[in-house]
Amino acid sequence: MTNFIYAKLVLAVFLIFIPVHCGVAQQDVEQVELWSNRVVEAVAQIASEPKVPTYELDYHVDLAAIALGQHARVLDALKLFDRIGLNKDARKREVALMFLADGLSTGDFVEAALAESSKIENENLRGTSFISVAIRQAQRGDFEDAVKLLERIPNQKSRDRAVAQICNEYAEISKFEDAQKLSASIADRNTRMDVLAKIAKRKTMPKILDADYVQAKIDSAKDGVFGSASEAELTFLNHYYRAEVAYESKDTQRFDVEIRAAQMLALTMADNDASLLMLARLLFQANRLDDAKSLYVKLFDKYLARKDSPPAFDFNQMLFGSGQKSDAWIVAYCTPDDELKVLLKQLSERDSLFIVAAPVFGAAIRRSNPEWAEGMYRDARSVKLRAELAVNSLFALAQKD
Numbered sequence: 001m002t003n004f005i006y007a008k009l010v011l012a013v014f015l016i017f018i019p020v021h022c023g024v025a026q027q028d029v030e031q032v033e034l035w036s037n038r039v040v041e042a043v044a045q046i047a048s049e050p051k052v053p054t055y056e057l058d059y060h061v062d063l064a065a066i067a068l069g070q071h072a073r074v075l076d077a078l079k080l081f082d083r084i085g086l087n088k089d090a091r092k093r094e095v096a097l098m099f100l101a102d103g104l105s106t107g108d109f110v111e112a113a114l115a116e117s118s119k120i121e122n123e124n125l126r127g128t129s130f131i132s133v134a135i136r137q138a139q140r141g142d143f144e145d146a147v148k149l150l151e152r153i154p155n156q157k158s159r160d161r162a163v164a165q166i167c168n169e170y171a172e173i174s175k176f177e178d179a180q181k182l183s184a185s186i187a188d189r190n191t192r193m194d195v196l197a198k199i200a201k202r203k204t205m206p207k208i209l210d211a212d213y214v215q216a217k218i219d220s221a222k223d224g225v226f227g228s229a230s231e232a233e234l235t236f237l238n239h240y241y242r243a244e245v246a247y248e249s250k251d252t253q254r255f256d257v258e259i260r261a262a263q264m265l266a267l268t269m270a271d272n273d274a275s276l277l278m279l280a281r282l283l284f285q286a287n288r289l290d291d292a293k294s295l296y297v298k299l300f301d302k303y304l305a306r307k308d309s310p311p312a313f314d315f316n317q318m319l320f321g322s323g324q325k326s327d328a329w330i331v332a333y334c335t336p337d338d339e340l341k342v343l344l345k346q347l348s349e350r351d352s353l354f355i356v357a358a359p360v361f362g363a364a365i366r367r368s369n370p371e372w373a374e375g376m377y378r379d380a381r382s383v384k385l386r387a388e389l390a391v392n393s394l395f396a397l398a399q400k401d
Contacts, residue, residue, distance in 0.1 A: 028397050031365070031369065031393075031397055032071050032073075032394065032397055035365075035390050035393040035394050035397065036068060036071065036073045036076050036394065037076075038377070038386070038390040038393075039064045039067060039068060039076075039080075039387065039390040039391055039394060040064070040068075040076055040079060040080045040083070042060075042383055042386045042387035042390055043060045043061060043064045043080055043084070043387050044080060044083045044084055045383045046060050046383055046384060046387060047061075047083070047084035047085075049383070056384075057084075058092070058095075060384070060387050060391075061080070061081075061084065061086075061092075061096055062095065062096060062099040063099075063391050064077070064080060064387070064391055065077050065080075065096050065097075065099035065100040065103060066099050066100070066102055066103035066106070067103060067391045067392075067394035067395055067398075068080075068100065068103060068394065069099070069100045069101065069102065069103020069104040069105075069106070069107060069109070069113075069116075070103045070104075070106050070107040070394065070395065070398040071107060071394060071397070071398060072104060072107060072109045072112060074100065074104070074112060074116070077096075077100050081093055081096055090121070091122065091125075094119075094120045094121065094122050094125050095125065097116050097117070097119055097120050097129070098117070098120060098125055098128060098129040098132070100116050101113045101114075101116040101117040101129045101132065101133060102129070102132040102133070102136070104116060105132060105133040105136035105137070106136050106398075107398060108136075108140065110133065110137065110145070113133045113136075114130075114133060114149075114152075116129075117129035117130055117133060117152075123154050123155070124155075124158070126154065127153045127154045127155060127158040127159075128158065130149055130152045130153050130162075131153060131158060131161060131162040131165075133149055134146045134147075134149035134150060134153075134162050134165075134166065135162065135165045135166065135169070137149065138165070138166045138169040138170075139169055141173075143166065143169075143170065143175075143178070146166050146169075147166065147182065149162075150162055150163065150166075150185075156187045156188075157188070159187075160186045160187055160188050160191050160192075161191075163182060163183065163185055163186050163195075164183075164186065164191055164194075164195045166182060167179040167182050167183050167195050167198075167199065168195075168198065170182065171198065171199050171202040171203070172202070174202075174203075176199055176202070176203045179195075179199050180196065180199060183195045183196055183199070205220075208244060208245060208248045209245065209248060209249060213241065213245060214238065214241040214242055214245065217237070217241045217244075218234065218237045218238060218241065221237055222234075226274070230269075232265055232268065232269060233269065233275070235265060236262050236265040236266055236269070236275055239258045239259075239261040239262035239265065240258070240259075240262045240275075240278060240279065240282070242254075242258040243255055243258035243259040243262055243282060244282065246258055247282065247285065247286050255286065259279070259282070259283065259286075262275075262279060263279055263295075266279060267298075273299060273302075276295045276296075276298060276299055277295075277299070277327065279295055280292045280293075280295040280296055280327070280330065281327070281330065283295070284330045284333075284334065289333070289334045290334070292330060292334050293331070293334035293335055296327070296330070296331050296334070297343075300343065300346070300347065300356070303347075303350075303352075303353055303356070304346055304347070304350070304353075326359070326363070327359075328356075328359035328360045328362065328363045328392075329363040329366075329367075329396075329399075331343075331360050331363070332360055332363035332364045332366075332367050333363070333367060337364075337368065337370045337372070340360070340364055340370070341370070341372045341376070343360070344357055344360060344361055344364075344376060345376070347360070348361075348376075348380065348381070348385055349381070351384075354384070354385055354388045355388075357385075357388075357389075358385070358388035358389050358391070358392040359392045359395070359396075361373070361376070361377075361389050361392060361393065362389070362391075362392030362393045362394075362395055362396035362397075363396050365393045365396055365397065366393075366396035366397055366399065376389075377389050377390070
């Protein structure tokens with residue numbers, strides 16, 4: 001695990017969408033207890049290893065804090081902090097509390113999240129923690145509370161960041177007037193203008209059945225993953241978005257034509273990870289489960305064939321993605337248990353693929369808790385893998401049906 005990936009994790013926690021949930025089903029309570037204990041034990045064991053890199057331990061501690069927080073396992077988190085000696089390092093403990101508060105707010109345990117945030121003495125960290133709580137509230141549609149929480153953010157720059165994120169959440173559900181009104185409270189002119197530009201772009205984005213939808217989506221893709229798109233990739237995008245339109249309009253024949261054309265193009269591309277992921281997600285949405293699974297298998301085969309290259313999966317989707325519609329959840333849903341067992345064994349043999357294997361394992365626990373999962377956890381070849389499997393099981397169990 002590199003410093004770069006750890007930095008992406010920290011960024012992810014505060015700036016991207018982590019699915020919120022509405023509590024844990026009663027039948028999952030025992031599983032939550034089991035995997036919470038395993039998270040604490042595994043991370044404590046990592047901390048006891050000689051010469052464990054600081055950034056690696058921080059990664060596991062902070063990820064565990066989020067996962068435990070999503071289930072309101074505050075005592076378990078605090079017990080872990082004490083066991084690994086965070087009481088001796090005030091800043092690290094406060095960072096861990098920040099992640100715990102974020103997990104609590106993601107799980108809709110808002111008062112508990114605010115209580116943990118209030119324990120943070122460092123003004124900047126406390127402000128960042130309140131930002132995350134406010135954003136989670138906005139993500140679940142509780143904008144009134146999200147805006148009220150802005151008063152707890154101690155400095156204007158941090159407050160501007162939170163307001164910008166809440167404005168984005170308003171725009172995501174087409175509440176453009178509310179977004180524009182709130183944006184007026186942003187003190188920094190550049191930040192405010194950037195937010196207004198994003199609102200305007202979102203406001204003018206065609207709906208899926210509009211005539212100019214396909215071209216608008218292609219233009220948007222060229223600003224992101226397909227920034228330097230080749231002619232073949234642009235043709236792929238054209239077929240892909242036409243397939244989206246066909247699916248939305250229930251034109252099965254047209255969908256088949258467009259998705260087949262897009263898939264044939266994607267398979268000819270050397271750098272086709274993003275294209276295959278897009279197709280797999282759309283095929284799953286269209287209930288073409290075998291077709292979706294086959295594309296994920298092609299990606300896994302590519303990664304297993306590489307020795308050093310890290311996976312190109314959407315990092316945040318996979319890491320926090322044991323909930324519905326994530327790549328990990330789709331793979332677990334589409335793949336029979338016996339095939340999934342073999343797949344996970346292959347993926348977990350490569351350190352660079354823990355980031356893929358662990359969320360798929362968690363999704364399998366949430367879906368059916370297969371009999372082989374216990375043995376796979378027990379026989380995991382390293383304590384780091386056990387920690388990843390346990391944490392991702394908690395993430396998955398936090399998701400609502």
